[in-house]
Amino acid sequence: MASTQQLNDLTTQVRRDILRMVHKVNSGHPGGSLGCAEFFVALYNEIMERKEGFDMDGKNEDLFFLSNGHISPVYYSVLARAGYFPVDELNTFRLIDSRLQGHPTTHEGLPGIRIASGSLGQGMSVAIGAAEAKKLNKDNHLIYSLHGDGELQEGQNWEAIMYAAANKVDNLIATVDLNGQQIDGSTDQVLNLGSVRAKFEAFGWTVVEIENGNNIEAILEGMTKAKTLTGQEKPVCVLLKTVMGNGVDFMMHTHAWHGKAPNDEQLEIGLNQNPETLGDY
Amino acid sequence: MTKTYTNTGSKDTRSGFGAGLTELGKSNENVVALCADLTGSLKMDDFKANHPERFFQVGIAEANMIGMAAGLTIGGKIPFTGTFANFSTGRVYDQIRQSVAYSGKNVKICASHAGITLGEDGATHQILEDIGLMKMLPGMVVINPCDYNQTKAATIAIAEYEGPVYLRFGRPKVANFTPEDQKFEIGKALHLQSGTDVTIVATGHLVWEALEAAKTLNEKGISAEVINIHTIKPLDDKAILDSVTKTGCIVTAEEHNYLGGLGESVARILAQHKPTPQEFIATNDTFGESGTPAQLMDKYGLNAEAIVKASEKVIKRK
Structure with a gap:
């Protein structure tokens, strides 16, 4: 088990x-990626039971599905640093002929990715399907997924949320990144979500809240609690309260x-706020 | 000499799908089925009764059904989704595009009540654009079998194929004439009738009509070649080109809009390799309407009589 210091160091490197x-390709989505850096680090290094290597079926291990695929930078960084592919390959992000497409995909065969995402609202259904496959295979491992809060505006989520409760998909931990922001402004301004907790509970889910979703220890505690709530005939939702752009003050x-x-200057400021720990790619 | 095909008893192609799924339930434990509140209409009752643990009732929630199917493949399942063609395609196009086709998932999208022969429910349910929608997706196989036996065989065959498939079938009882034991080969056109004056390439419910048309044409001294194109993508280019090399003209027949359908796929091959006069039996960029299947096929020009006229016309264009 890694120490909190080690996990924090990894998080800084991921940032x-x-x-x-x-910066290199002058495109991509840093805000949500930074906000979820601690979550990804905790998930892949402490929470999930993972096998060595990668195969698509992922039998006898926990699986993760990213629904809000635009935060691919954090996903790629954590996957590479967990050993799924060479860290140097992060250099190819969004470049022609790269396996690291703007949004994650299976199409180029990048290890660690099991579904394409980017067009929002689809990941919950995929995660439920994978959870049902685990049950059919008598595989007691868990399915994890991550969703943006703005993404909950997509109706397919609510079809999936209704299904999972009605069918007791209790080997699923779906986390919602509650950062309160979306492209056109705050979620309150764009399309108020109301109480996400009340909505999930009304649909029949068990809800765990992580108040400080940018604190490794809080995440570990909350996710460990979520794990203990699986297998009780209810799907589990984690509400992860994060700060978009966390770790870079002006973001x-x-x-x-x-x-x-x-830009170049902003990059330098951001990097200075996050000194190298494990070595840049 | 025209070959004689016998209708062994009219049946709906959706029942062929149901029968195929029943067999798969017994023979392949990885086959799972999902349905969006149309179990009876899709003839999935047997599978559900025999394998309740492998049957997923998702309710009226087609987007979730497609996403779940994609997820079920992760872990080695072979999901067959079932709903009407309209709700299997247009309603969930982006879910199919991203979670199934682009992700390369082994999902079988099985669509009943395709085309205008859905009948009295009218245009909201009569999709005439689904072949076009599905064939445009990279990697998607598109199959439109012609009768009960062929639909059953196709259902069984697609479980053996690794990759996304769109299987299109219908509601009305139509002639069942293909051999019960005929193996289904994806992408391999079936040569039904030899002829020298005109090639008729038909898919789905129009195949039987094409055979009827060939009989009438024969009586008029016109020798028609009839090809059953059950797989629209990948298309059997060679079968089509070989035939028009002999006949010099072609009629395509389908229960679908002429835009985006089989006819356009055939026209592309001909334009690239062997420009040939072609006539289209298809709907003319229109929605359908309520009526009996026979009335609608007649009104929208999707029957043997229309194929005969189109054949006579295209021969004059040679």
Whole structure:
């Protein structure tokens, strides 16, 4: 088990990766990626039971599905640093002939990815299907998924949320990144979500809240609790309260950096706030 | 000499799908089925009764059904989704595009009540655009079998194929004439009738009509070649080109809009390799309407009589 310090160091390095990846190609989505850096680090390094290597079927291991595919920078960085593919390959993000497409895909055969995502609202259904496959295969491992809060505006989510409760899909932990931001502004301004907790509970889910979704220890505690709530005939939802752009002060608490890359000067400021820990790619 | 085909008893192609699925339930434990509140209409009752653990009732929620099917493939399942053609395609196009086709998932999208022969429910349910929608998706196989036996065989065959498939069938009882034991080969056109004056290439419910048309044409001294194109993508280019090399003209027949359908796929091959006069038996960029299947096929020009006229016309254009 890694120490909190080790996980924090990895998170800092992941932040550097994110900033450098989007800066290099002057495109990509740093805001949501930074907000979820701690979550991904905790998930892949402490929470999930993973096998060595990668195969599509993923039998006898926990699986993760990213529904809000635009936060691919954090996903790629954490996958690479967990050993799914060479860290140097982060250099190819969004470039022609790369396996690291703007949004994650299986099409180029990047290890670690099991479904394409980017067009929003589809990942919950896919995660439920994978959870049902686990049950049929008598595989007791869990399915994890991540969804944006703005993404819940897509109706397919609510079809899936209704299905999972009605059919007791209790080997699923679906996390919602509650950062309160989307492209056109705050979620309150664009299309108010109301109480996400009340909605999930009304649909029959068990809900766990992680108040500080940018704190490794809080995430570990909350996700460990979520795990203990699986297998009880209800799907589990984790509400992860994060700050978009976390770890880079001028990117925090705003939707401005949803899909915008830093310039040279901004990159330098961001990197200075996150000194190299494990080594840049 | 025209070959004689016998209708062994009219049946609906959707029942062929149901029968195929029943067999798959017994023979392949990885086959699972999902349905969006149309179990009876899709003839999935047997599968559901025999394998309740492998049957997923998703309710009236087609987008979730397609996404779940994609997820079920992860873990080695072979999902067959079932709903009407309209709700299997247009309603869930982006879900199919991203979660199934682009993701390369082994999902079989099985669509009943395709085309105008859905009948009295009218245009909201009569999709005439689905072949076009599905064939445009990279990697998607598109199959439109002609009768009960062929639909059953196709259902069984697609479970053996690794990759996304769109299987289109219908509601009305139509002639059942293909051999019960005929193996279904994806992408391999079936040569039904030899002829020298005109090639008739038909798919789905129009295949029987094409055979009827060939009989009438024969009586008029016109020798028609009839090809059953059950797989629209990948299309059997060679079968089509070989035939028009002999006949010099072609009629395509389908229960679908002429835009985006089989006819356009055939026209592309001909334009690239062997420009040939072609006439289209298809709907003319229109929605359908309520009526009996026979009335609608007649009104929209999708029957043997229309194929005969189109054949006579295209021969004059040679």
